Amino acid sequence: MEYILDMQNISKTFPGVKALDNVQLQVRPGEVHALMGENGAGKSTLMKILMGIYTMDEGGSITFNGQPYKVHNPKEAMDTGIAMIHQELNPILDMTVYENIFVGREIRKNGLVDKKAEIEEAKKLIAECGLHVSPTEILRHLTVAQCQLIEIIKAISVNAKVIIMDEPTAAITDREVELLFGHIRRLKEKGVSIIYISHRMDEIFAICDSITVYRDGTFIGRGETSELDEAALIRMMVGREITDVFPKLEAKIGETLLEANHITREDGRVKDVSINVRRGEILGIGGLVGAGRSELVEGIFGMHRLSGGEIIVKGKKVTVHAPKDIIKEGVALVTEDRKVTGLNLTGSVNDNISMVAIRKTLVNGLYSKVKARKLSKEYIDMLKIKTPSGDQIVGNLSGGNQQKVVISKWLLNDPDVIIMDEPTRGIDVGAKRDIYLLIGSLVQQGKAVIIISSEIPELMGVCDRIVVMAEGHLSGELSREEFSQESIMRLASDIAV
Amino acid sequence: MNNNKKSAAALISEYFIFVIFLVLVIVLTILKPSFITPRNLANILKQASINGILAFGMMFVIISGGFDMSVGSTVAFTGILAALLGRGQYPLIVPLLVAMAAGLGVGILNGVGIAIGDLPPFIMTLGTQTAVRGLALLISNGKPITGISEEYRMVAASDIFGIPSLAVFLLIVILISSFVAIKTVYGRRVYACGGNVQAAKVAGINTTFIRISTFAIAGFLSGLCGFLMTSRVTIGQPTAAESYELDAITACVVGGVSMSGGVGKPWGVVVGTLLITVIGNGLDILGVSSHWQKIVKGLIIVLAVLMDVKGKSKKD
Numbered sequence: 001m002e003y004i005l006d007m008q009n010i011s012k013t014f015p016g017v018k019a020l021d022n023v024q025l026q027v028r029p030g031e032v033h034a035l036m037g038e039n040g041a042g043k044s045t046l047m048k049i050l051m052g053i054y055t056m057d058e059g060g061s062i063t064f065n066g067q068p069y070k071v072h073n074p075k076e077a078m079d080t081g082i083a084m085i086h087q088e089l090n091p092i093l094d095m096t097v098y099e100n101i102f103v104g105r106e107i108r109k110n111g112l113v114d115k116k117a118e119i120e121e122a123k124k125l126i127a128e129c130g131l132h133v134s135p136t137e138i139l140r141h142l143t144v145a146q147c148q149l150i151e152i153i154k155a156i157s158v159n160a161k162v163i164i165m166d167e168p169t170a171a172i173t174d175r176e177v178e179l180l181f182g183h184i185r186r187l188k189e190k191g192v193s194i195i196y197i198s199h200r201m202d203e204i205f206a207i208c209d210s211i212t213v214y215r216d217g218t219f220i221g222r223g224e225t226s227e228l229d230e231a232a233l234i235r236m237m238v239g240r241e242i243t244d245v246f247p248k249l250e251a252k253i254g255e256t257l258l259e260a261n262h263i264t265r266e267d268g269r270v271k272d273v274s275i276n277v278r279r280g281e282i283l284g285i286g287g288l289v290g291a292g293r294s295e296l297v298e299g300i301f302g303m304h305r306l307s308g309g310e311i312i313v314k315g316k317k318v319t320v321h322a323p324k325d326i327i328k329e330g331v332a333l334v335t336e337d338r339k340v341t342g343l344n345l346t347g348s349v350n351d352n353i354s355m356v357a358i359r360k361t362l363v364n365g366l367y368s369k370v371k372a373r374k375l376s377k378e379y380i381d382m383l384k385i386k387t388p389s390g391d392q393i394v395g396n397l398s399g400g401n402q403q404k405v406v407i408s409k410w411l412l413n414d415p416d417v418i419i420m421d422e423p424t425r426g427i428d429v430g431a432k433r434d435i436y437l438l439i440g441s442l443v444q445q446g447k448a449v450i451i452i453s454s455e456i457p458e459l460m461g462v463c464d465r466i467v468v469m470a471e472g473h474l475s476g477e478l479s480r481e482e483f484s485q486e487s488i489m490r491l492a493s494d495i496a497v
Numbered sequence: 498m499n500n501n502k503k504s505a506a507a508l509i510s511e512y513f514i515f516v517i518f519l520v521l522v523i524v525l526t527i528l529k530p531s532f533i534t535p536r537n538l539a540n541i542l543k544q545a546s547i548n549g550i551l552a553f554g555m556m557f558v559i560i561s562g563g564f565d566m567s568v569g570s571t572v573a574f575t576g577i578l579a580a581l582l583g584r585g586q587y588p589l590i591v592p593l594l595v596a597m598a599a600g601l602g603v604g605i606l607n608g609v610g611i612a613i614g615d616l617p618p619f620i621m622t623l624g625t626q627t628a629v630r631g632l633a634l635l636i637s638n639g640k641p642i643t644g645i646s647e648e649y650r651m652v653a654a655s656d657i658f659g660i661p662s663l664a665v666f667l668l669i670v671i672l673i674s675s676f677v678a679i680k681t682v683y684g685r686r687v688y689a690c691g692g693n694v695q696a697a698k699v700a701g702i703n704t705t706f707i708r709i710s711t712f713a714i715a716g717f718l719s720g721l722c723g724f725l726m727t728s729r730v731t732i733g734q735p736t737a738a739e740s741y742e743l744d745a746i747t748a749c750v751v752g753g754v755s756m757s758g759g760v761g762k763p764w765g766v767v768v769g770t771l772l773i774t775v776i777g778n779g780l781d782i783l784g785v786s787s788h789w790q791k792i793v794k795g796l797i798i799v800l801a802v803l804m805d806v807k808g809k810s811k812k813d
Contacts, residue, residue: 075701090699092692094759103689104700106682113682 246461400431575723580733604716
């Protein structure tokens with residue numbers, strides 16, 4: 001048996017859309033196989049078919065472990081030997097760690113939940129994973145990264161033959177990525193196969209043995225990682241050459257637009273941080289997860305109470321009690337988690353784009369649907385948002401397109417300073433490039449942009465200047481000539497004594 | 498370090514209601530020593546029992562992420578059935594089983610409408626609330642059903658070792674419900690379902706079954722309450738138990754069961770039930786008008802939910 005999993009001629013038609021058109025996927029026993037493609041390429045659809053969430057169209061065949069494979073729900077898939085770590089995290093926040101690990105397959109004794117055994121087993125799994133949390137801790141009290149690792153533990157503990165990992169590293173730190181890779185290698189030794197979905201090239205080349213690429217619901221190719229390089233892979237994914245990953249447009253740098261001095265948050269997560277950004281400038285904020293970068297910009301934006309500091313926008317001191325106070329002055333914040341703080345997911349693209357600058361849609365003081373549609377059309381075209389129409393529900397768009405909707409929402413308000421917190425998280429190469437170009441054109445128009453990113457190459461590629469934070473304080477500042485991975489990492493791990 | 502602080506805050510909000518309850522008991526005892534007499538305490542237990550049993554059914558529904566507006570009507574409807582069958586023509590077990598089966602039927606109907614029909618719980622149970630009330634009026638012809646047997650009357654009037662038998666029923670329901678909620682796989686899955694229904698589904702839990710079953714439990718216990726209610730008031734009253742669902746919800750919410758699902762402890766529901774009963778009873782023996790009692794009850798609901806919300810937002 002060459003392949004543990006062999007999917008052939010798989011198609012899936014949704015009303016009006018052919019999400020998958022006659023694609024294939026083969027995974028060998030004990031290998032890590034990357035499934036790549038831009039958002040909307042059909043990767044998630046294929047995985048949902050595999051997990052029994054979707055039914056494929058007639059004519060396809062799936063062979064698993066030498067047997068025809070047919071499942072109707074995730075439980076059957078897991079029982080057969082296929083488990084999945086979902087991109088959208090699925091923790092039950094009000095339950096404990098051990099309860100989450102064993103949800104749906106509780107350890108029983110005399111027909112009742114064997115809490116003791118579950119805690120014991122969970123403790124073992126957590127220790128193996130190098131995580132330091134108590135099995136009885138409530139998930140609500142953990143960080144996103146810790147929750148993600150719990151999800152991974154959950155999938156591993158099912159004893160599956162094939163584990164699907166959909167963007168498993170989206171929210172975890174480099175150190176945790178190393179731990180995860182250690183796990184993946186151990187699983188490989190045990191003969192477990194992994195289907196690895198990620199946008200991060202370095203990870204693909206670090207851990208994967210072979211790669212399958214899809215584009216727009218069709219199969220493009222399959223190859224060994226050793227025979228492919230990054231450029232070839234990108235070409236397969238986007239169908240054209242992307243020579244320049246981080247395009248940087250020239251812009252004239254002018255006077256200071258936003259100045260935040262001695263910002264200290266009441267909860268102590270930001271201590272005496274001063275930053276400023278000038279017209280035409282892109283400022284990067286680097287640092288490790290939890291260094292206080294998001295906390296800083298949320299503090300400036302009035303989402304959290306400050307105990308000290310002053311904010312000056314275009315030379316004018318601004319008192320910020322709530323986001324509306326600083327939005328009025330022409331500052332925008334594209335928040336880190338677009339699903340929670342960026343979008344009304346059940347609203348249409350038009351609704352979302354006119355969310356901030358609702359006044360622009362008024363005719364005689366009343367909301368005009370026609371005007372809103374017209375305004376949002378401009379941004380749909382300008383930012384190349386892939387949507388059937390402005391009336392489409394935002395929740396149905398891909399991550400990259402959702403992010404463009406969030407940005408449009410702010411651009412419609414015509415801000416001078418745009419703060420973007422992890423603007424390219426979880427979106428594909430093509431959409432990332434669109435966003436970098438957009439940022440470039442914004443500063444060319446004389447706006448100022450602040451970018452928070454955990455990807456150091458991204459910061460180095462697009463920024464004019466980088467400030468680095470560590471443990472809530474500012475640990476240093478680098479001009480473009482001083483940029484290097486090492487200098488940024490050194491500042492990021494500058495732990496105060 | 499941060500975690501400890503959070504759990505301290507959580508701890509305070511968790512036991513807050515218990516502290517309130519104790520303070521209330523002490524204050525009432527000082528104001529009116531007759532409050533603490535065995536007779537009045539027995540009375541409180543009796544008053545608490547029907548609402549308590551309903552609250553435990555409601556607890557399962559709310560924890561699983563639902564909401565049931567129909568239990569009051571179901572109590573009235575099953576109470577009528579029990580009264581019609583409880584005039585001595587059959588052994589007492591017949592009206593009891595019929596009432597519980599009828600309640601179970603209403604509950605399953607609710608559950609199917611919500612879990613399979615995908616109706617919002619509020620709408621579905623509002624519908625059954627209205628229709629089942631109509632059913633109660635229909636089969637009773639709009640009039641009270643009188644003439645239940647002496648044996649049936651004694652179910653609620655008797656006591657066991659000085660404990661009112663109604664309270665014994667409550668105790669049994671508390672014990673079984675707590676056991677199911679805390680110890681069984683089923684109970685765990687009810688929490689998982691309410692905590693994150695998507696996650697529960699992906700974990701292979703039959704969420705449709707879990708959701709239907711919690712409504713079935715609420716309906717079943719409403720049937721039991723219908724049977725007990727008729728015994729207690731000695732007639733089957735089609736207009737009885739009006740807004741009992743709200744008292745049951747209040748007991749849950751006050752006891753720390755989160756309306757967003759996935760959170761709640763059985764002992765909290767016990768305290769919630771007792772607290773509400775004691776407020777009513779205490780204000781009664783202090784001679785405060787029942788109008789005031791409503792205002793106090795309303796304030797307590799809002800206060801309890803406020804604690805719930807604040808406790809959760811502490812995570813930020």
